[in-house]
Amino acid sequence: MLEKIEIYILLFFTYSFAGWFMESFGGIFKEKKLINRGFLIGPYCPVYGVGVIAITILLSKYTNDLPVLFVLCILICGVLEYSTSYIMEKQFHARWWDYRNKKFNINGRICLETLLPFGIVGTLIIYYANPFFEKIYMSIPANLLNIITAVLSILFIIDTIVSFIIISSFKGEIFASKDNTEEISNKVKDKTEEIGNKVKDKTEEALEKAEEDFKLFGKELKLRRIQFEKKAKYTRSKISNAIIESPKELAERINRKRELINSAIKNKADELADELKVKREDITKIVKENFKKKSILKKRLMEAFPKLEIKIRKE
Numbered sequence: 507m508l509e510k511i512e513i514y515i516l517l518f519f520t521y522s523f524a525g526w527f528m529e530s531f532g533g534i535f536k537e538k539k540l541i542n543r544g545f546l547i548g549p550y551c552p553v554y555g556v557g558v559i560a561i562t563i564l565l566s567k568y569t570n571d572l573p574v575l576f577v578l579c580i581l582i583c584g585v586l587e588y589s590t591s592y593i594m595e596k597q598f599h600a601r602w603w604d605y606r607n608k609k610f611n612i613n614g615r616i617c618l619e620t621l622l623p624f625g626i627v628g629t630l631i632i633y634y635a636n637p638f639f640e641k642i643y644m645s646i647p648a649n650l651l652n653i654i655t656a657v658l659s660i661l662f663i664i665d666t667i668v669s670f671i672i673i674s675s676f677k678g679e680i681f682a683s684k685d686n687t688e689e690i691s692n693k694v695k696d697k698t699e700e701i702g703n704k705v706k707d708k709t710e711e712a713l714e715k716a717e718e719d720f721k722l723f724g725k726e727l728k729l730r731r732i733q734f735e736k737k738a739k740y741t742r743s744k745i746s747n748a749i750i751e752s753p754k755e756l757a758e759r760i761n762r763k764r765e766l767i768n769s770a771i772k773n774k775a776d777e778l779a780d781e782l783k784v785k786r787e788d789i790t791k792i793v794k795e796n797f798k799k800k801s802i803l804k805k806r807l808m809e810a811f812p813k814l815e816i817k818i819r820k821e
Contacts, residue, residue, distance in 0.1 A: 509644070509651070512651050512655045514563075515658065517636065517643075518555035518558070518559050519658050522551055522555035525553070525555070526550045526554075527549070530549075546665045553590050557628075558631055560586065561628050561632065562631075562636055565582070576628075579629055580624060583621065587620075587624075588612065591603065605619070
């Protein structure tokens with residue numbers, strides 16, 4: 507289903523371009539110059555594409571009945587051409603074609619002179635052109651077909667919006683009640699150039715501003731880099747000084763710690779020496795007292811037992 511829709515989209519653009527080519531280059535033989543006969547800026551006339559898609563969808567079942575197919579092609583193309591002319595004139599107060607100088611016309615919107623070729627061309631399209639183009643388009647890989655139809659559709663939508671805005675800006679202007687194609691084309695061309703110049707100016711301004719902003723950003727970036735380098739240099743210097751000073755500070759702390767330890771050891775030794783001295787004095791005193799007591803006892807024993815002294819001496 508999706509592939510069929512994409513084939514119809516490509517057929518629409520194929521015949522829209524073919525219609526534009528026929529109208530624009532066909533006018534060279536009459537006006538001696540190239541005129542964009544299309545409603546849009548791009549090289550396509552959507553009315554031809556819509557007409558072909560309409561007869562393709564509605565008249566495919568009549569391919570076995572050539573007269574009916576021919577008449578129905580004339581009828582569908584006539585209704586489409588008339589309604590398109592009417593809607594565009596009411597919408598934009600201008601005409602892109604006028605057949606009032608031709609015989610068998612209806613309000614100058616359609617005429618027999620153009621409807622007969624539409625019938626013939628429509629019949630040839632159903633029998634020959636459509637099968638030829640469908641065969642080509644169906645041979646395109648699916649992914650590439652998706653890309654082509656998407657790009658063409660987006661460009662067409664953008665072109666339609668821009669063209670509608672430009673031509674709508676001419677509503678207040680008075681056009682002659684005849685074919686205004688050349689006049690409108692010139693106005694659209696001028697307006698397009700004006701818009702292009704404005705876009706160009708805006709683009710140049712944007713580029714200049716972007717360049718200035720880029721220069722300012724470059725200066726600010728350079729300044730920040732300089733500040734960063736200064737800060738980094740100061741930090742490196744500080745770290746280097748810390749590395750140099752650290753061993754010296756460590757040695758000083760060790761010396762202070764050693765002095766404190768030595769002082770504590772000396773104080774403790776002095777305390778122990780004092781305690782030992784006191785203990786020695788106490789012991790000496792106790793020994794002396796005991797020795798004194800033993801001497802008194804010995805004297806008394808000797809007095810009581812004189813012979814005991816002689817025996818003790820012998821022993």
